[in-house]
Amino acid sequence: MKFIRVALAVPLMRFFDYLLPDELSVEVGSRVWVPFGRQKRVAIAVDFPVRSELPVNQLKQITAVLDEKTIFNAPTWTLLNWAAGYYQAPLGDALFSALPVKLRNGESAVKKSKTFWKLTALGEQALTDGSLNRAKKQAEAAKALSLAPLEKGNNAFAAGIWSALKEKALITEFEQTVESVSWQKTLGELPLTKAKNRLTLNKQQALALSRLLFQQGFRAFLLDGVTGSGKTEIYLQFIEETLKKGRQVLVLVPEIGLTPQTVNRFQARFNVEIDVLHSNLNDSQRLQVWQRARSGQSAVIIGTRSALFTQFHDLGAIILDEEHDASFKQQDGWRYHARDLAVVYAKQLNIPVILGSATPSLESLHNANQGKYTHIILSQRAGRATAAHSRLIDLKKQSVVNGLSGELLRKMDEHLQKGNQVLLFLNRRGFAPVLLCHECGWIATCSHCDKPLTYHQQQRVMRCHHCASQRPIPMQCADCGSTHLVTTGLGTEQLEKALKARFPQYGVTRIDRDSTARKGKLENHLNNIKQGKSRILIGTQMLAKGHHFPDVTLVALINVDSSLFSMDFRAEERLAQLYVQVAGRAGRAEKQGEVLLQTHYPEHPLLQRLLHEGYAAFARDALQMRHAMGLPPFSSQALFKAQSRQSEAAEQLLTRIADYFQQWKQVKNQPHLQILGAMPAPFAKKADQFRWQLLLQHPSRIELQRALADFHRDWEHKSSQVRLNLDVDPQDL
Numbered sequence: 001m002k003f004i005r006v007a008l009a010v011p012l013m014r015f016f017d018y019l020l021p022d023e024l025s026v027e028v029g030s031r032v033w034v035p036f037g038r039q040k041r042v043a044i045a046v047d048f049p050v051r052s053e054l055p056v057n058q059l060k061q062i063t064a065v066l067d068e069k070t071i072f073n074a075p076t077w078t079l080l081n082w083a084a085g086y087y088q089a090p091l092g093d094a095l096f097s098a099l100p101v102k103l104r105n106g107e108s109a110v111k112k113s114k115t116f117w118k119l120t121a122l123g124e125q126a127l128t129d130g131s132l133n134r135a136k137k138q139a140e141a142a143k144a145l146s147l148a149p150l151e152k153g154n155n156a157f158a159a160g161i162w163s164a165l166k167e168k169a170l171i172t173e174f175e176q177t178v179e180s181v182s183w184q185k186t187l188g189e190l191p192l193t194k195a196k197n198r199l200t201l202n203k204q205q206a207l208a209l210s211r212l213l214f215q216q217g218f219r220a221f222l223l224d225g226v227t228g229s230g231k232t233e234i235y236l237q238f239i240e241e242t243l244k245k246g247r248q249v250l251v252l253v254p255e256i257g258l259t260p261q262t263v264n265r266f267q268a269r270f271n272v273e274i275d276v277l278h279s280n281l282n283d284s285q286r287l288q289v290w291q292r293a294r295s296g297q298s299a300v301i302i303g304t305r306s307a308l309f310t311q312f313h314d315l316g317a318i319i320l321d322e323e324h325d326a327s328f329k330q331q332d333g334w335r336y337h338a339r340d341l342a343v344v345y346a347k348q349l350n351i352p353v354i355l356g357s358a359t360p361s362l363e364s365l366h367n368a369n370q371g372k373y374t375h376i377i378l379s380q381r382a383g384r385a386t387a388a389h390s391r392l393i394d395l396k397k398q399s400v401v402n403g404l405s406g407e408l409l410r411k412m413d414e415h416l417q418k419g420n421q422v423l424l425f426l427n428r429r430g431f432a433p434v435l436l437c438h439e440c441g442w443i444a445t446c447s448h449c450d451k452p453l454t455y456h457q458q459q460r461v462m463r464c465h466h467c468a469s470q471r472p473i474p475m476q477c478a479d480c481g482s483t484h485l486v487t488t489g490l491g492t493e494q495l496e497k498a499l500k501a502r503f504p505q506y507g508v509t510r511i512d513r514d515s516t517a518r519k520g521k522l523e524n525h526l527n528n529i530k531q532g533k534s535r536i537l538i539g540t541q542m543l544a545k546g547h548h549f550p551d552v553t554l555v556a557l558i559n560v561d562s563s564l565f566s567m568d569f570r571a572e573e574r575l576a577q578l579y580v581q582v583a584g585r586a587g588r589a590e591k592q593g594e595v596l597l598q599t600h601y602p603e604h605p606l607l608q609r610l611l612h613e614g615y616a617a618f619a620r621d622a623l624q625m626r627h628a629m630g631l632p633p634f635s636s637q638a639l640f641k642a643q644s645r646q647s648e649a650a651e652q653l654l655t656r657i658a659d660y661f662q663q664w665k666q667v668k669n670q671p672h673l674q675i676l677g678a679m680p681a682p683f684a685k686k687a688d689q690f691r692w693q694l695l696l697q698h699p700s701r702i703e704l705q706r707a708l709a710d711f712h713r714d715w716e717h718k719s720s721q722v723r724l725n726l727d728v729d730p731q732d733l
């Protein structure tokens with residue numbers, strides 16, 4: 001008997017030891033079945049220690065071996081191990097999340113072989129000697145086989161024809177795993193691209209592409225190009241060059257960006273196999289894509305953040321579009337940032353990584369300023385579209401009904417009369433965010449979260465947007481019994497109602513999570529918009545990206561004030577990014593676009609900078625401010641989150657952790673470590689759980705990593721009463 005140490009898919013920072021019978025052979029990275037409590041579980045071998053901490057008689061034996069050889073290729077294994085260390089995540093969580101569900105559940109990773117028909121020598125002869133002349137269909141089938149083997153049960157000929165041919169010994173079956181026929185073999189035979197779709201690059205694009213291609217090995221590029229500057233065309237031509245070398249490409253896009261439009265553009269360009277990791281793939285399809293990428297059969301993989309853990313045969317480049325997008329950060333389970341990991345991975349593989357955006361994150365701009373990333377700027381739009389005009393509307397100086405100023409309404413009239421479409425953004429669904437008593441000020445709140453319930457008029461319910469609980473609309477105030485209840489604040493539902501009344505002649509479409517909950521609804525709405533049946537579009541952030549509406553010429557942000565005074569220091573950056581994104585929606589085709597922002601604070605320096613000088617100027621200011629305040633990217637953060645049904649338990653746990661770091665600070669002589677908390681989280685209660693947090697901040701990423709590593713060595717979290725999470729490089733505070 002030997003010892004085997006395994007990782008399990010449990011959120012615990014520890015491994016488990018078992019006994020391994022001598023006759024079984026496994027490697028680090030192999031899957032095995034193990035008994036765990038009363039269950040049987042899939043586990044991944046991480047080590048074969050010479051001794052175990054537990055006495056041998058307490059160890060159980062593994063049940064079976066699933067893979068004799070590791071199921072992780074070396075690059076992915078290295079990446080996941082590094083990431084689990086950096087994000088202080090259980091390795092088991094990281095490893096299992098990187099596998100398709102079927103493999104997590106213990107299915108075989110070996111591709112099942114398929115059965116094919118091929119011609120026998122006799123069959124070859126029959127083709128020329130005319131012996132099949134009277135059996136036309138059989139002759140046809142045999143002829144087809146002379147070109148290439150055909151899969152049994154998956155071809156255009158009836159089964160009877162094959163059995164007839166087999167009876168005459170003209171054909172025979174053979175088994176094969178289909179991975180050897182890959183696109184690399186056809187390089188040079190078939191043109192790689194469908195050239196007619198290829199655009200001739202303009203000067204800026206050509207220069208950018210040659211800078212990308214000039215570099216050998218690892219380099220991170222920040223492709224910073226205004227919307228419509230032709231970044232995608234650069235990606236496509238860069239991909240082409242990588243494919244020519246016989247190497248694969250990974251394209252990561254934000255959740256919201258994985259639209260058929262995006263995917264079509266890639267598929268329309270290349271004659272190679274492109275696989276898309278959609279959320280609506282079933283488990284078998286996911287496993288297939290995983291196998292195809294690993295064997296080198298697919299040339300390009302497009303997917304959202306977790307696609308980074310796809311295993312490749314020979315990955316030659318990574319492209320990450322909309323690199324500023326928050327969806328690249330995994331927010332639960334083990335919390336990694338796919339953008340940052342993509343750079344780490346590219347470095348490990350010694351390949352280029354391209355981060356593209358019209359509104360780069362301040363983190364990436366900082367890296368570019370420091371020379372860590374090569375900054376490539378595209379300042380001109382590539383197509384014929386011109387940049388939109390932007391203006392602020394001061395809400396203070398006019399009457400505003402249902403969130404709409406007179407000035408905005410006049411502008412809408414103007415654009416609509418010209419036959420164009422108008423797009424309005426409001427990031428708040430429902431009819432109104434608050435229902436209150438006009439007599440005493442009582443507010444209808446969620447008892448689980450202590451936050452106001454949103455009034456949904458259409459579905460006639462009060463709904464909590466934090467925990468999804470709902471209840472009937474109250475008829476009376478719970479405090480004073482008055483029936484005079486009024487809504488306050490504006491949601492998309494109310495906006496829709498107001499606009500339908502004000503513009504009865506133009507269709508109005510609202511796109512938010514409520515209006516698209518049912519399957520097929522989103523497609524319906526988008527079609528109405530494309531066909532011009534709806535001329536006024538209302539949307540939450542859902543509509544800001546990925547969709548192309550050529551007839552939209554006016555875009556308005558109904559109210560941006562909440563972002564100007566947020567507790568989260570990233571709120572302004574997000575607003576600036578949203579503004580640029582939506583401005584890019586206006587006038588994408590040949591029509592001049594216009595963007596309007598409604599605010600009570602038109603003199604706010606951020607808005608002024610952004611509108612008059614653009615995103616780059618805004619970003620310079622914002623970076624200076626972050627520098628002055630010692631905030632990321634000029635420091636590193638880690639956020640402990642504790643939640644419990646008992647508020648004191650969560651608070652006490654974090655207070656003890658805070659004490660640990662206070663001590664660490666002194667013992668290690670680390671005066672620059674800042675320890676903020678324990679304090680209640682911004683949403684101090686959610687779904688009956690009280691939430692507390694503790695923020696660590698250090699000017700040095702490495703020192704902060706040291707502190708966290710020491711903490712994890714010294715601390716074992718045992719309380720079942722309190723759930724504890726750690727978020728390294730948190731994106732939301």
Ligand code: ADP
Pocket residue numbers: 199200201202205225226227228229230231232233234382383384
């Ligand atoms: P981005 O990805 O930067 O938003 P796209 O690649 O989508 O930009 O390009 C914007 C528009 O400009 C598209 O309609 C595209 O077809 C067009 N375009 C891009 N490059 C060129 C070019 N070199 N010549 C003509 N049109 C171009």
Ligand code: ZN
Pocket residue numbers: 437438439440441442477478479480481482
């Ligand atoms: Zn009341």
Ligand code: ZN
Pocket residue numbers: 446447448449450464465466467468469686687
């Ligand atoms: Zn709630």
